[in-house]
Amino acid sequence: MGPNAVATTRLSIPPSIDVSDAASAEAGGQPPIDYDYAPLYEDRPLVSVANAVNWQLEHHDGFVPAFISSIQHAPITQQHHRWRLIGQRLAAQKANSADEEKLAQGLERSKVLILLGRNDPIVIADEVEADAKAVLGEGNLEVVRFDAGHEIPISRAKEVVDTVWKFWGETP
Numbered sequence: 001m002g003p004n005a006v007a008t009t010r011l012s013i014p015p016s017i018d019v020s021d022a023a024s025a026e027a028g029g030q031p032p033i034d035y036d037y038a039p040l041y042e043d044r045p046l047v048s049v050a051n052a053v054n055w056q057l058e059h060h061d062g063f064v065p066a067f068i069s070s071i072q073h074a075p076i077t078q079q080h081h082r083w084r085l086i087g088q089r090l091a092a093q094k095a096n097s098a099d100e101e102k103l104a105q106g107l108e109r110s111k112v113l114i115l116l117g118r119n120d121p122i123v124i125a126d127e128v129e130a131d132a133k134a135v136l137g138e139g140n141l142e143v144v145r146f147d148a149g150h151e152i153p154i155s156r157a158k159e160v161v162d163t164v165w166k167f168w169g170e171t172p
Contacts, residue, residue, distance in 0.1 A: 049154055083131075083135035086136060087135055087140050089107075090107060090111070092105065093107070094106075108168075112136055113142050113144070113164065113167045114141065115143075116143060116152075117145070117150060119147070119149045120149045120150045123150065146160070
């Protein structure tokens with residue numbers, strides 16, 4: 001194999017997994033009213049999130065194995081020690097606001113912003129918020145929940161951007 005070659009591993013999908021369940025889970029089982037119609041392109045309203053996921057499920061054999069692999073190897077799995085480190089750095093930053101080293105190890109706003117969908121069946125808002133508070137510290141966290149599912153960056157794009165701008169202390 002040459003230096004520019006990419007090694008690939010094909011994951012097999014267990015027969016017990018119905019790929020249509022993946023699409024349903026991604027869309028929250030009962031998608032929010034505008035989820036199916038959330039266009040990916042302003043000038044192509046028929047190209048929606050749901051249509052793109054369905055196309056990938058039907059035509060891209062690697063979609064589900066790649067998705068499963070991304071979850072299995074995601075940095076969020078069993079990473080509480082990393083979250084605690086961030087919490088410790090934020091606490092040190094707040095306790096030592098004159099210490100430039102502590103400030104550099106913290107975050108510009110001295111908090112972590114987490115945006116969650118109230119109806120998300122994949123990232124459960126109550127669980128994420130409880131875990132984040134436990135490892136980051138309640139004062140080091142700002143959680144904003146949207147009336148949406150897993151698709152919040154698409155179906156609530158303006159609200160998400162406005163929330164981030166506000167968190168950064170900017171005017172949207």
